[in-house]
Each structure stands twice: as C-alpha cells, then as structure tokens.
Amino acid sequence: PAPTPQYRPAYHFSPAAHWMNDPNGMVYYQGTYHLFFQYYPDGMVWGPMHWGHATSADLVSWKEQPIALYPDSLGYIFSGSAVVDAKNTTGFGKNGQVPLVAIFTHHDPKGEKKGTDTFQNQSLAYSLDAGKTWTKYAGNPVLKNPGIHDFRDPKVSWNEVAKKWVMTLATKDRITFFSSPNLKEWTKESEFGQKLGAHGGVWECPDLFPMTLNGKTYWVLLVNLNPGGPNGGSGTQYFVGNFDGKTFTPLTTDTKWADYGPDDYAGVTFANTGNRRIFLGWMSNWEYANQVPTAPWRNATTVPRELGLQQVGAQLYLTSQPAKEVARLFPAATTLKDVVVKKEIDLTPRLKNVGDKFQLKISTRQLASFSVVLANGKGEAVVIGYDKPTNKYYIDRTKAGRTDFSPKFAGRHTAPRLAKTTEADLTLLVDATSVEVFADKGLTVMSELFFPTQPLSKLKLQATGNFTVQELSYANLAPKPSS
Numbered sequence: 001p002a003p004t005p006q007y008r009p010a011y012h013f014s015p016a017a018h019w020m021n022d023p024n025g026m027v028y029y030q031g032t033y034h035l036f037f038q039y040y041p042d043g044m045v046w047g048p049m050h051w052g053h054a055t056s057a058d059l060v061s062w063k064e065q066p067i068a069l070y071p072d073s074l075g076y077i078f079s080g081s082a083v084v085d086a087k088n089t090t091g092f093g094k095n096g097q098v099p100l101v102a103i104f105t106h107h108d109p110k111g112e113k114k115g116t117d118t119f120q121n122q123s124l125a126y127s128l129d130a131g132k133t134w135t136k137y138a139g140n141p142v143l144k145n146p147g148i149h150d151f152r153d154p155k156v157s158w159n160e161v162a163k164k165w166v167m168t169l170a171t172k173d174r175i176t177f178f179s180s181p182n183l184k185e186w187t188k189e190s191e192f193g194q195k196l197g198a199h200g201g202v203w204e205c206p207d208l209f210p211m212t213l214n215g216k217t218y219w220v221l222l223v224n225l226n227p228g229g230p231n232g233g234s235g236t237q238y239f240v241g242n243f244d245g246k247t248f249t250p251l252t253t254d255t256k257w258a259d260y261g262p263d264d265y266a267g268v269t270f271a272n273t274g275n276r277r278i279f280l281g282w283m284s285n286w287e288y289a290n291q292v293p294t295a296p297w298r299n300a301t302t303v304p305r306e307l308g309l310q311q312v313g314a315q316l317y318l319t320s321q322p323a324k325e326v327a328r329l330f331p332a333a334t335t336l337k338d339v340v341v342k343k344e345i346d347l348t349p350r351l352k353n354v355g356d357k358f359q360l361k362i363s364t365r366q367l368a369s370f371s372v373v374l375a376n377g378k379g380e381a382v383v384i385g386y387d388k389p390t391n392k393y394y395i396d397r398t399k400a401g402r403t404d405f406s407p408k409f410a411g412r413h414t415a416p417r418l419a420k421t422t423e424a425d426l427t428l429l430v431d432a433t434s435v436e437v438f439a440d441k442g443l444t445v446m447s448e449l450f451f452p453t454q455p456l457s458k459l460k461l462q463a464t465g466n467f468t469v470q471e472l473s474y475a476n477l478a479p480k481p482s483s
C-alpha cells in the first residue's frame with residue numbers, strides 16, 4: 001500500500017514501520033521511560049510477536065530503539081511487564097548492578113496448533129545496561145501452564161505488605177494472583193472475577209496497583225477484555241477494592257470502564273514512577289486493527305494518562321487525565337470567553353490556524369446538548385458531543401472519511417456522563433487520526449480513531465437550543481524544536 005504520512009500521529013508513539021499492538025514492560029528508570037510493545041517487524045498485520053522498544057525522557061517524544069526480545073524455541077514473545085529489581089532478588093545483578101527484569105508470556109505456536117492447552121507460559125529476561133539489551137533467563141519458563149488455554153500477560157509489582165513480588169495474570173475468564181520472593185519461583189495465591197464484571201470475551205492484560213484517596217488506600221484492578229467492550233470489540237474494565245497481598249476484594253460488583261471509546265485497549269501502567277500512576281494504552285481495537293488504512297505502520301499508543309480516584313455519590317471511579325507532560329506540547333493557546341452557540345458556529349475563522357493536531361478545552365456552566373465538530377471541505381466530520389436527554393457523551397465517526405476497510409469501523413459510540421455536577425468540562429486531544437476525550441476531570445473518557453480523506457481542519461460548535469461555552473481554549477501542537 002502507498003505510504004500515508006498524513007495519518008502519522010505526531011505525539012503518540014507509532015513504530016516507523018510494521019505492526020504494533022499492546023504496550024509492554026513499561027518502566028521508568030534513571031530518567032528514561034521505556035515502552036516495549038507487541039511488534040511484528042516483518043509485516044503490517046499481526047504475526048510472530050517480538051518486543052519492540054522505544055524510549056522517552058518526557059512520555060511524549062519517543063525514540064524507537066532496536067528490538068528488545070525476539071521469538072525463540074519456547075515461542076513468540078507475548079505481553080508482559082518489567083520491574084526494577086532494586087534488591088537484586090533474582091541474583092541477575094552482578095557487581096552491584098541493578099537488574100531490570102521483564103516478565104512476559106512465551107506463546108508456543110506449535111503447541112497451540114496441536115490443540116494443547118499449555119502453550120502459554122511465563123518467562124523472564126533481564127537487562128544490566130538500564131534497558132538497552134536483554135538476556136533471556138536460562139531457566140525459562142518460570143511459571144508453567146497448569147492446563148489453562150488462556151494463561152498470559154503477567155503484570156508484576158513489589159508488594160510492600162507481603163514483602164514479595166505479586167503477579168497479576170489473565171487466566172481466561174478470571175485473574176489469578178501469584179507471589180514470589182525472587183521472580184523465579186511462583187506460588188498461586190488466589191483467583192478473582194469468574195462471576196464478576198464483563199465477560200463478553202477473554203480476559204487479557206491486567207494490572208493491579210494502589211491509589212490513595214483522602215488518605216485511604218484502595219487497590220485498582222484493570223482487566224482488559226476482548227471482545228465485550230462497552231462499544232464493541234476490545235475494552236478496559238476495572239474494579240476498585242482492597243488487596244491484602246493475597247486476595248483482591250472489590251468494593252462493588254458492577255462493571256466500570258476506564259475508557260468508553262472503541263480505541264483504547266490493553267492499557268496498563270508504568271512501573272517505578274513513585275506517586276504517579278501513568279497509564280498508556282494501545283489506540284486500536286481488535287475488530288479492525290489489522291485493516292486500518294495506514295502504511296507503512298499499523299497502530300499507535302494513546303497519550304500517557306495520569307490516573308486518579310474520585311468519589312461520586314457512593315461510587316469510587318478511576319479518573320484518567322492527560323499526563324502533565326502532554327500540556328507542554330500545547331504552549332500557545334487562543335482563549336475565547338462566553339461563546340454563544342445558536343445552532344451552529346464555525347470557529348475556524350476566529351481561531352485562525354486550525355490544524356489537525358491540537359488540544360481543545362471547553363467548559364460550560366450549562367448542561368445542554370451540544371457538539372464539537374471536526375470537519376473538512378469534503379463533508380467529512382467527526383462529531384463529539386453531549387446528549388442531554390440520555391445524559392451521554394458520544395463520538396460519531398460515521399461520516400468521517402474512510403470506513404470501507406472494515407464493516408465494524410463506522411459508528412456512533414456513547415459513554416455515560418458519570419459526573420453529577422451542572423458544569424461540564426471537556427479536553428480533546430487530536431492527532432491527525434485520533435481524538436481522545438477527557439470529560440469532567442477525567443471521569444468519562446473516550447478514545448476514537450478516524451481516517452479522513454483530507455485533514456479535518458475546521459472546528460465548529462453545534463447546539464440544539466441556545467448554548468454558551470464559558471471558556472474555550474485552542475492550541476495547536478507546538479512545532480518540534482529542530483535539533
């Protein structure tokens with residue numbers, strides 16, 4: 001296919017060429033954020049998985065690095081995590097070096113073909129040069145499959161209560177927790193979720209981490225699943241509860257979603273970021289990820305998101321907001337106050353240089369139906385709005401340009417408004433082919449792809465009645481400083 005540079009995101013990571021899916025092994029170490037990712041370097045569709053690698057000092061400008069892990073006799077390198085083994089519990093560190101340790105799934109395609117249930121096992125690799133090069137552990141696999149068809153995506157962290165490593169593993173229709181003193185020997189602790197949450201598909205890529213709200217510590221369990229997401233295909237649900245080092249106990253039994261849009265999947269959080277909890281997802285959906293019309297690469301990540309907790313009524317919700325590093329990409333904003341919308345107002349002339357890579361913030365003190373329209377001169381548009389009668393946010397990409405590559409792509413996707421306030425605020429991050437919407441301080445989030453045949457560089461507001469935006473601030477992506 002012909003290259004599509006016009007579809008290349010500027011501040012989201014995408015590989016220079018070829019296929020990517022899940023972010024893997026995200027870890028911060030000695031001033032560098034490491035992002036590994038499911039990568040197939042020989043094609044533009046999913047294939048034998050490697051761990052690609054990219055690094056960043058600021059979470060938003062990424063430099064692609066050589067491939068970190070190649071498939072081997074034990075199989076493809078599926079998703080997993082990485083930790084800083086500061087106490088050298090593994091003994092991989094020599095002469096006081098701190099090992100970085102990757103814990104990943106070895107997926108044996110031969111065993112899968114033969115119809116066995118034991119083809120996914122957990123393995124280790126370590127780096128003694130701060131993440132540059134990796135050596136696979138000679139004793140792999142370290143956690144053998146007991147006969148569970150889907151047994152993968154280990155997310156490991158040091159648990160201060162148990163004084164052990166805890167592995168959160170996706171095991172088909174539930175999460176299984178294991179513990180280990182040294183990352184090499186694992187003991188099963190408990191299972192969670194067989195009868196809780198969404199089960200429209202297989203559970204994948206979990207994460208477990210503590211978060212503090214009003215001085216109290218809660219544990220958040222992220223569980224990706226595919227299919228069965230809130231708008232079809234892949235999605236990320238979560239549970240808020242307690243974890244005593246062995247067992248996870250949820251506060252409530254309902255299903256909550258970290259992102260309601262169709263295009264945020266397999267997201268988990270960085271290790272070793274202190275009090276910050278930074279999440280990054282794969283900005284695609286298994287329904288059409290192999291077909292999106294980009295070349296010579298396929299797929300990208302979401303922006304890094306800072307997670308929080310917020311109480312609304314009796315419920316505790318996870319909030320996601322763009323990490324503060326994202327705001328620095330948009331230093332020069334044009335601010336408009338008290339913008340009155342009667343049916344439709346085209347803001348393009350007032351904002352002058354509307355582009356297709358920008359941040360838009362709007363706030364209103366009046367909760368009424370309204371929409372933000374990103375359009376071009378060819379009648380293509382992405383419509384992002386709030387619908388008062390149903391109390392839902394939505395994104396409609398039905399007429400957003402190319403949708404022919406998959407019957408699953410076109411559509412209008414909705415998300416409940418969870419906030420109970422009468423003011424609303426929206427932050428939109430647009431990057432050529434994607435919009436990420438953070439509503440009500442991150443209580444409702446939607447990520448969505450689109451592929452216009454010309455850039456969507458017109459910006460309009462629409463409302464059914466009289467509607468006032470108290471403040472609107474628009475900022476184009478700052479040009480990259482030339483080096």
Ligand code: FRU
Pocket residue numbers: 021022038049078079105152153204205266
């Ligand atoms: C999620 C996933 C993981 C698996 C990886 C394979 O998107 O299916 O469960 O490890 O992708 O590429």
